[in-house]
Amino acid sequence: MPRETERQKTTDELMELYLFNLLLGLGTESSDSSDSESDTNSDTSSSTSSSGDSEFAHLVGEGVIGMLKELWKERYQEEMREIPKTDINLQLLLTVYKTTWADIFQSYLRVTPSCFDALHETIKEHPVFHNNSNHPQRPVDEQLAIALYRFGHYGNAAAIVKVALWAGIGYGTVRDVTIRVMTALCDERFRRAAMPWPDAAQIEQAKLWVEGHSCSAWRDGWCMVDGTLVPLFQRPHHFGNTFFDRKSNYSMNVQIINMPDLRIIDYGIGYPGSQHDATAWKSCRIPNEHNQLLGSNEFVWADSAYPLKSWCQAPYKEPESLLDNNKTHNFHVSAIRIRSEHCMGYLKGRFSSLRDLRLRIDKQKDLTFACLWIASCIHLHNFALHHSNNTNPETDQFFIEGQQLMLQECREQAEWAQTQMDIGEDDTLDIEERVELIEGRLKREELKERLLEYLAERNVQ
Incomplete structure (x- = not known):
């Protein structure tokens, strides 16, 4: 609950006193009326006493009202003191x-x-x-x-x-x-300038990077998605329990879609920390406009938390007989998907407010303010990346700070995963999500086979 001021506490106490005095006065009048009906020859002193009690109750009530008027007469209770400041x-x-x-x-x-x-x-x-x-x-x-x-x-x-x-x-x-x-x-013109959709030359450059870190069959996966949590410094009063995440913190879920050069091309904000990445991802632009933004063979790299269609793949496990192939596949996938962590680390390393958002969320308007805060940092990230004097982001001090932060988050994630029981496919998934999972696995099998073929040909040469 919001903090209660001293004036409000005093007001509540005076109101309780006033109501108690009012009920006491009503009880005295009721008793006098009952006594007068039962005994018409009552003593004169009793009548005088009852009259005095009523007058005293009236005076107490007037006094309480006067104290309330005096309490709320001024906006501030304490005397204003000027704090010396300088710019x-x-x-x-x-x-x-x-x-x-x-x-x-x-x-x-x-x-x-x-x-x-x-x-x-x-x-x-x-x-x-x-x-x-x-x-x-x-x-x-x-x-x-x-x-x-x-x-x-x-x-x-x-x-x-x-x-x-x-x-x-x-x-x-x-x-x-x-x-x-x-x-x-957050103006639309600035957002479009800071986060334009990449042109053909930029997409081709991203594909060349992916191909250089894997194989030619994987070059169409030129962007990657991952979710990160933005911790809140206190429990929100606006549906606060929904912000409680798996790390026992109150946070907001932020989806980041970036290219290998760490430039963010899409994002999703507004969901509480308890929301699953797969659900938060659906609020982004790419899954809703996939046919307009990506080619027929292009896909997005993601982890196994995303029950996506065939444009999103992730590392996975197979029977022991194929363990070596799994390690090879997952090694190359991790070499690509690590750019998601690099991007999020760079973002939080530069704008550290996203490491502990110091905003009160008491109502819907406050939640909107927090979302705009995060969006502003994302837009600034792209703007600063474009205007940076350093051509290699990985030597930037903010990038280095962010990597230390992401290593800590990865350790926390690993510790949390060890405490969880190994479970199979979620029985709560609907038919559409199950189909997406199956399509994703089929695409993953295809990419894995093509990677192994490419590596085998290169070894022969």
């Missing part, structure tokens, strides 16, 4: 650090100075940053810096109070600034 830190970051100490600037805002300038030029003309008020907004570059600082930090460092004191602005201004920047980043 020197923010100005120092945007001037000296930006031009002289790029590494310090990048550690604060999680993007390079050149990427920051490009992002500022892209969104500064958005209508959300312009109004006709007599009190103009802060400069767009300052608003962008504050939002990026929040996206790139987690835990206490991302608390509104800490951000406000660091930037020298009000607590409410921090949220207003973040909302404006998120509005610009």
